[in-house]
Amino acid sequence: MKTLTLTRIAKRADYTIGRLEDENGVKICDTLEPTWRDFKGGELKVPRKSAVPEGTYPVVVTKSKKFGKYLPLLVGVPGFEGIRIHSGNTANDTEGCILVGQNLIKGKVLLSRLTLEKLMRLIENEKRIFLTIK
Numbered sequence: 001m002k003t004l005t006l007t008r009i010a011k012r013a014d015y016t017i018g019r020l021e022d023e024n025g026v027k028i029c030d031t032l033e034p035t036w037r038d039f040k041g042g043e044l045k046v047p048r049k050s051a052v053p054e055g056t057y058p059v060v061v062t063k064s065k066k067f068g069k070y071l072p073l074l075v076g077v078p079g080f081e082g083i084r085i086h087s088g089n090t091a092n093d094t095e096g097c098i099l100v101g102q103n104l105i106k107g108k109v110l111l112s113r114l115t116l117e118k119l120m121r122l123i124e125n126e127k128r129i130f131l132t133i134k
Contacts, residue, residue, distance in 0.1 A: 005021045007134055029100045088101075
């Protein structure tokens with residue numbers, strides 16, 4: 001079983017930057033999501049413009065119809081469907097999904113495709129994967 005942790009480190013008005021780590025606390029990459037919203041505090045989810053709620057989610061790797069390749073998919077996210085981990089550089093490249101890359105420029109992740117390939121190699125032989133978001 002593989003457990004990954006995504007810790008949000010910058011919650012801004014237009015984007016959310018996080019750090020993805022393995023079960024040993026070793027950094028895998030940075031992440032980029034839309035605006036984080038405090039659903040517990042009553043703030044409403046904005047379709048395709050809200051970061052994934054905090055929690056622990058099973059992850060399965062399935063073929064994405066939209067992207068035409070195998071990508072990680074979060075399962076059981078309340079109020080969300082089709083949340084994938086994929087490549088992209090800005091908050092405009094995500095409709096609620098988690099983008100992976102290196103946060104080398106404020107509000108962006110770069111080297112996203114290479115980072116996604118690295119992540120896929122890391123999880124490719126795992127039978128059970130969980131992602132904890134905090």
